[in-house]
Amino acid sequence: xxxxxxxxxxxxxxxxxxxxxxxxxxxxxxxxxxxxxxxxxxxxxxxxxxxxxxxxxxxxxxxxxxxxxxxxxxxxxxxxxxxxxxxxxxxxxxxxxxxxxxxxxxxxxxxxxxxxxxxxxx
Amino acid sequence: xxxxxxxxxxxxxxxxxxxxxxxxxxxxxxxxxxxxxxxxxxxxxxxxxxxxxxxxxxxxxxxxxxxxxxxxxxxxxxxxxxxxxxxxxxxxxxxxxxxxxxxxxxxx
Numbered sequence: 273x274x275x276x277x278x279x280x281x282x283x284x285x286x287x288x289x290x291x292x293x294x295x296x297x298x299x300x301x302x303x304x305x306x307x308x309x310x311x312x313x314x315x316x317x318x319x320x321x322x323x324x325x326x327x328x329x330x331x332x333x334x335x336x337x338x339x340x341x342x343x344x345x346x347x348x349x350x351x352x353x354x355x356x357x358x359x360x361x362x363x364x365x366x367x368x369x370x371x372x373x374x375x376x377x378x379x380x381x382x383x384x385x386x387x388x389x390x391x392x393x394x
Numbered sequence: 395x396x397x398x399x400x401x402x403x404x405x406x407x408x409x410x411x412x413x414x415x416x417x418x419x420x421x422x423x424x425x426x427x428x429x430x431x432x433x434x435x436x437x438x439x440x441x442x443x444x445x446x447x448x449x450x451x452x453x454x455x456x457x458x459x460x461x462x463x464x465x466x467x468x469x470x471x472x473x474x475x476x477x478x479x480x481x482x483x484x485x486x487x488x489x490x491x492x493x494x495x496x497x498x499x500x501x502x
Contacts, residue, residue, distance in 0.1 A: 317493040333490040379485030384437035
C-alpha cells in the first residue's frame, strides 16, 4: 500500500542542524511532488516546503526560508529535509506528504507519513 | 500571506447530528480550498479539495462548499469516528500554502 515513513527526529541543541528522511513505498515516487509540513505541540499545521517530482523546483515557508533545503533521491524513493540554525520554534512533529497531482504540484497533500518528532532544547 | 480563520474553535455535538464548519479567507482563494481531518496522534487526512471535491475514499456524508472567501465543511450525520480536528488550507497564493487554525469537534 501507499506509505510514507519519516525518520531522523530527536532532540537537537539550538543552533545545530538536522536532516529528516522520508521513505516512500507503494507508488511511483518520482512522479509526485513532495511536501514537508510541521505541527508544533498543541498547534496547527505549518507548511515547510515542497519539491517538484523531478527536483527541478523547490519552495519554502517564511519561517524556514534561507536555512532549509528539501531534496530527494528518486532512485531510492527518499525525501529529505535539512534544517539549519535550529531554535526552540522548530520544535514540532514533521510530516512528509505527497502532492495530490501526478507530474505537477497543486498544493494539496493526499498521502501523509506518521510524522517524526523534533525537539530543540539545550 | 493569506490568513484562514476557522470558526468556531470548538464544537460539542452528538453522533447523528449535522454539523457545519466555517473557514474564512483574508482574500479570495477562488475555489482553491481544501479540508483535512486530524485525529489525536495521527497525521492529517485530506477530505475535500478545491472546495467541493471529495478525496478518494472519503464518505459521502462529508461535503464542502463555497468560493471566494467563505467556505463550509458539512458532515450530514456525525459518526463516532468523525470527532477530530478539522483544518482548512488554501493553495491559490503560495508560497506559503497556509492552513487555518483548526476546529475541534468534540463529543457532547
